[in-house]
Amino acid sequence: MDKYRRIGISRVLGLLGISAKLDLVWLLRDTRYAIAGIIADVIANLSIVSSVFFIAVRFGGIGSMNSDEVLFMMAYSTMTTGIFMLFGAGNNIHISRIIGRGQLEHLFIQPLPLGTQLATSGFMPFTSGSNFVIGIALLVVAVARLGVEVSLPWILSLLLYQLVTMVTIVARAYLVSSMAFYSPVGAEEISHYAINGTWLLSTFPLSGMPAAIQYSLVTILPEGLMAWFPALCLLGRPPLGLGEYYPMLYAVILSIIAGIIFRKGMKHYVTKGSNRYVPYGFRR
């Protein structure tokens, strides 16, 4: 039997392309409902970030952050949400649903590494890209108001921090999702709760909060690393004296732990099997 081929860039682009095509045809086929969904997403996310921004405007800033810096942080957060929705629309990030519903077997029969399948199967740029676009628009406004000098290294830093934030989100989702290998019914929705349940906390500027809360939210829980910490790093003021590389270190350590625990759970799954197959929600 032939050896399987390496998964190159063109193959990944092809897989992203077919996911994007499925998204586009859905948008064009059910346009009214798709647009309604997009608008609802945008309103929901703008409500979260604008409420924080309005508080900052009303009180002349939050902690040591002025209202424009808060706007910058909100823009960063909206972009993160946007990327999450761009690539994670098919339960591929909320993986506890796929594990808990006994649906990993649909992935096992594809001639692709699981990582490639999971990284490409939830790509929905047309119906889930709106928050990313709005995040960029907010970022442009915030950067202009703050007078940040936008250079190539700064843009690369922004992209790197966004990548690190996404790695942290995915690692946390996969870490908590591993519980679904052992308790498929109880932990089916755990990834959703772990991420969405603390989303409001992720968009709150921690500046001015007691140090114990700040440290807790960049160590025990990563909420402070979702927008607050990287936004201040990008503005040249890394908080807590942890240094601007701290989010990368956290993401790497969390990824390693999540990788080990998820692999252990996967071994459990293929050894014990899943006796709970649910036919719905496997595709998206």
Added chain:
Amino acid sequence: MCPTDFAVSLRGVTKHFLQWQRDNTGKGLVRNLLRPEKRSIMALDDVSFSIEKGEFVAYAGPNGAGKSTTMKLLSGMLLPTLGEISVLGVSPKKNRRALMNHMGVLFGNRTELWWDHPLIQSLEWKKVVWDIPEDVYRKNLETVTELLELKELLKTFARELSLGQRMRADLAMLLLHSPELILLDEPTLGLDVVAKRQMIDFLKRINRDNGVTIVVTSHDMDDLEEMAQRVLMISKGKIAYDGGFNGLRDITGNLTRVTVTMEDESMPELLHARLLSSQNRAHEFEIDLEGTSVKELMRHLSNLDGISDVEIKKAPIEEIIARLYREWR
């Protein structure tokens, strides 16, 4: 023959599960928290068999016998507790990705179709994910569309297909990458007579014309007998029978059905026969040909007065199997 020459080869495969046990009493709930009770289930117990390339094999057994477990082991979805598995010459555990380019798996109660898209969209998705060359895709699409009568359904949303149409569509999708081996778990489940007929004819055709090795499980033994040349029967995790369908009849005795229709209300008397039913002067008997030969039976029937019709046929395979299942319990 070494394992790599076979389409499927299992050697001493054992699969063992632990099943949680719980009761609803207060004491039981507390005990469950402290020390959960678990029961050991032996799904497969030292199972060995081989399937040659091009064979059409039925894999049958009562509920919980280990059929689906075997299918999952063959497709790398589960790992065996002990033993070696070779599928198309490679280990499903180590070569899952390569194997999936050469085999197809279909579970009757699941679908690989994109529910909220037209059928053709799912087929195009498969082309990209399996990296099927354009010419192979076009040729296979044309073939399956024609043979499975899917032309009218290509633009229909998967969610709007009937069960029979959905199974045909799933089968079409399964075959787009020209698999050498296909594993079908209950493919005729819930299908009506026409849909079942189409499915069976199609499977027989691709086995005969393309040499595709097929392993199929079903509870419908009549379907299996029509499709497969060989049947592997599994019971309590062990292979209980491996051979042809006629051989199965021999196991339970050479049972034959004789229906004698009389001109009047009289009851015929046959040797070594058991009366099964009587209706409208037609009396159906089960006769064990181990005890009497066909020649003797015919001679005896010809000596009886008042017979208007005689029909002799093999005992239905369903009954043979039911008898076996009862014995295995």
